[in-house]
Amino acid sequence: MKYLNWTAAILLTALAVLHLPPKALANAAADQTEDIRREQTESRQQEQIKQLQHEEQIRNLKREQDLNQAQQQLDQLKQNRMDEPQLQTQPQLNQTQEALDRLKNDQQIERIQRELQLDRIQREQNPSRQQEQIRELQRQQQIDLLRDQLQKNQIQQDLNRLRHR
Numbered sequence: 511m512k513y514l515n516w517t518a519a520i521l522l523t524a525l526a527v528l529h530l531p532p533k534a535l536a537n538a539a540a541d542q543t544e545d546i547r548r549e550q551t552e553s554r555q556q557e558q559i560k561q562l563q564h565e566e567q568i569r570n571l572k573r574e575q576d577l578n579q580a581q582q583q584l585d586q587l588k589q590n591r592m593d594e595p596q597l598q599t600q601p602q603l604n605q606t607q608e609a610l611d612r613l614k615n616d617q618q619i620e621r622i623q624r625e626l627q628l629d630r631i632q633r634e635q636n637p638s639r640q641q642e643q644i645r646e647l648q649r650q651q652q653i654d655l656l657r658d659q660l661q662k663n664q665i666q667q668d669l670n671r672l673r674h675r
Contacts, residue, residue: 551637558644559632562651566624569655573617576662580610583669606668613661620654 588603627647634640 548637555637555640555644556632559628562644562647563628566621566628566651569651570617570621573658577610577614577617580662580665580669583673584610587669587672602668602672606665606672609661609665609668613658613665616661617658624651 584603584606624647627643627650631640631643631647634643
C-alpha cells in the first residue's frame with residue numbers, strides 16, 4: 511500500500527510539473543540556485559570565521575610563549591642582580607616587570623574582545639555585513655599584532671640593556 515501511495519505521489523508531482531508554465535519552472539530553478547549560492551556563501555564565511563579563530567589561537571600561544579620567555583629572562587636578571595648593588599638596576603627591573611605585566615593584561619583584554627567580536631560575527635544574519643565584519647576583524651588583528659611586536663621588542667631591548675650592565 512505504501513508503494514502505491516509513493517508511486518501515486520511521484521506521478522501526481524510529475525503531472526503537476528508538466529502542467530506548470532515555463533516561467534514558474536524558471537522561477538523555481540532560480541530560487542534553488544539562489545538557495546545554493548546562499549548556502550555556499552554561509553559555508554565560506556563560517557570557514558573564514560573558523561580560520562580566524564585558528565589564527566587567533568596560534569597568535570595567542572605565540573604571545574604567551576614570548577611573554578613567558580621575557581618573564582624568565584627578567585626573573586633571571588633579578589636573580590643575578592641580587593648579589594650586586596641595587597642602586598640603578600632595581601628600579602629599571604621594576605619598570606620592565608610593570609611593562610611586561612601591562613602587556614600581559616592588554617593581551618588578555620584583546621583576546622576576550624576578539625572572542626566577543628567573533629561571536630557577534632557568527633550571529634550576524636546578513637552575509638554581506640558578516641563579510642565586512644570579518645575583514646574588519648582581520649585588519650584589527652594585523653594592527654594588534656604589529657603593536658604587540660613593537661611592545662615586545664621594547665621590553666626585549668630593556669632586558670638586553672639590563673643584562674649588559
